[in-house]
Amino acid sequence: MESTGGDHATERGAVSRRRVLAMGTGALAVATAGCTRLSEMIVDRVVGDVNVFNTTDEPVTGSLTLTDPSGETLLDTELDLTPDGDDGIYEDTLTTAGTYAIAVMFETADGSTSGADSGTIEVSDPDEEHVVVFLGQAYTDQPVTIEVVEDFAELEGTIEGDGRP
Numbered sequence: 001m002e003s004t005g006g007d008h009a010t011e012r013g014a015v016s017r018r019r020v021l022a023m024g025t026g027a028l029a030v031a032t033a034g035c036t037r038l039s040e041m042i043v044d045r046v047v048g049d050v051n052v053f054n055t056t057d058e059p060v061t062g063s064l065t066l067t068d069p070s071g072e073t074l075l076d077t078e079l080d081l082t083p084d085g086d087d088g089i090y091e092d093t094l095t096t097a098g099t100y101a102i103a104v105m106f107e108t109a110d111g112s113t114s115g116a117d118s119g120t121i122e123v124s125d126p127d128e129e130h131v132v133v134f135l136g137q138a139y140t141d142q143p144v145t146i147e148v149v150e151d152f153a154e155l156e157g158t159i160e161g162d163g164r165p
Contacts, residue, residue, distance in 0.1 A: 050090040
C-alpha cells in the first residue's frame with residue numbers, strides 16, 4: 001500500500017511539473033507577444049530622423065545631402081562609416097511635412113563597392129517618421145536604398161526584397 005501512495009505522490013508531482021511547465025510556457029508566450037512592439041519602441045528612441053547604415057564589410061566614405069520642402073539644406077555632410085555599426089544618425093532634420101530632396105553617394109575603402117541615389121522622398125509626419133538609408137547590398141539588391149518609415153517593422157518588405165527597386 002505504501003508503494004501505491006508513493007507512486008501516487010510521484011504522479012501528482014509529475015502533473016504538478018507539467019502544469020508548471022504549461023503555465024510557464026503560457027506566460028512566456030504572453031510576455032514575448034509584445035517584444036516586437038517593445039523593440040520597435042526602443043529602436044525608435046535610439047535612432048534619429050535620418051539614419052545611414054553601412055551594410056558592407058568595409059569602411060565607406062561618401063556624402064549625404066538633404067533639403068527640406070522650402071529648399072533649405074538641412075544636411076550636407078561627408079560620410080565616414082565603419083562596417084561595425086558606426087552608423088550616421090542625424091537628429092532634428094525632418095522639420096515639416098512635405099517633399100524632401102535627398103542625395104547619397106558612397107564608396108568602400110577598397111573600392112569594391114560604390115553607389116549613389118538621389119531623388120525626392122515624401123514625409124507626412126516628421127515627428128514620427130524616419131529616413132533610413134542602407135549603403136551596400138546586405139539587405140537589398142540595390143547599392144543604395146532610401147526609405148521613409150514610421151515603424152522599423154515597415155522595412156521588412158524592403159529587407160526581404162519586396163521594397164522599391
